[in-house]
Amino acid sequence: MQKTGYKTRQQDLLLSYLKEMQGKHFTAEDVRAHFEEKKISIGIATIYRQLEKLVNEGKIQKYFIDDHSAACFEYDGEKCNSAEKHFHLKCELCGRLIHLECEELEELGGHLKTEHGFVINPLRTVFYGVCTECLNKTK
Amino acid sequence: MQKTGYKTRQQDLLLSYLKEMQGKHFTAEDVRAHFEEKKISIGIATIYRQLEKLVNEGKIQKYFIDDHSAACFEYDGEKCNSAEKHFHLKCELCGRLIHLECEELEELGGHLKTEHGFVINPLRTVFYGVCTECLNKTK
DNA sequence: TTGCGTGCAAAGGTTTTGCATGGCA
DNA sequence: TGCCATGCAAAACCTTTGCACGCAA
Numbered sequence: 001m002q003k004t005g006y007k008t009r010q011q012d013l014l015l016s017y018l019k020e021m022q023g024k025h026f027t028a029e030d031v032r033a034h035f036e037e038k039k040i041s042i043g044i045a046t047i048y049r050q051l052e053k054l055v056n057e058g059k060i061q062k063y064f065i066d067d068h069s070a071a072c073f074e075y076d077g078e079k080c081n082s083a084e085k086h087f088h089l090k091c092e093l094c095g096r097l098i099h100l101e102c103e104e105l106e107e108l109g110g111h112l113k114t115e116h117g118f119v120i121n122p123l124r125t126v127f128y129g130v131c132t133e134c135l136n137k138t139k
Numbered sequence: 140m141q142k143t144g145y146k147t148r149q150q151d152l153l154l155s156y157l158k159e160m161q162g163k164h165f166t167a168e169d170v171r172a173h174f175e176e177k178k179i180s181i182g183i184a185t186i187y188r189q190l191e192k193l194v195n196e197g198k199i200q201k202y203f204i205d206d207h208s209a210a211c212f213e214y215d216g217e218k219c220n221s222a223e224k225h226f227h228l229k230c231e232l233c234g235r236l237i238h239l240e241c242e243e244l245e246e247l248g249g250h251l252k253t254e255h256g257f258v259i260n261p262l263r264t265v266f267y268g269v270c271t272e273c274l275n276k277t278k
Numbered sequence: 279t280t281g282c283g284t285g286c287a288a289a290g291g292t293t294t295t296g297c298a299t300g301g302c303a
Numbered sequence: 304t305g306c307c308a309t310g311c312a313a314a315a316c317c318t319t320t321g322c323a324c325g326c327a328a
Contacts, residue, residue, distance in 0.1 A: 117271030132256030
């Protein structure tokens, strides 16, 4: 399960970028531009491959915001890797990512499995909607 | 507000397809293939333009399921609120998109709202995980 | 007749892939 | 040294767009 792989300069660069961008979303192109600004060159293919690996490991998440535009990635920090029993809520208005731990919601997984034979993956599943703050604002 | 536009053969064909596919999801390519099978030719550009129009009118919904794959469309019929009563499950292994209607799941929206002040948007939310068939295969 | 709808092909943008090279262990 | 990671460019892919023509009203 634990594929170590080699440690590379590009990998480190990307990880440092993740920490810097923690809680914010970015595209593959954002990553490339960020390092180009610093006169550091990373191939876009490498960026895609590293990001894909991180997504598979559940370290970062991949979102599809609108239309056929570029995919957004987001790093949520250490806490997300340890706690597998929480879900993510993403506000469509303010873009905030909310971490939700809730017993009743945890039952959702059990229900889907026993009643529908579907094993949900909370690491990748994101509930889209509107958060409390934004609801109040629009009233 | 109500832009009538012209009535065309392609429009009628698409509408008949929608009725046939009511409650199921399909891609632009699915539409093209469906009519090709019947020896009816419709330009793919026309399909995209018609679908876009229908989305803007709120007649059909557009989903962004996966990676760089094609967008999914869905016609839920006359009743406007029906779309809010089902969710989508996406199998991470076989890629199948499953259409799930379940009363207990409908309560999820209510729970999120009353307990967490979050109004979920089922039109955009997709549960990722592994479906029954794939679970059995991997055993 | 007017001008929207259509079809074709080309363009557009994002992501993936093949292949030779570079670099970690 | 053995192999994975990288970089480049090309390919793949879905979708949009420009333009001339067709067709509804």
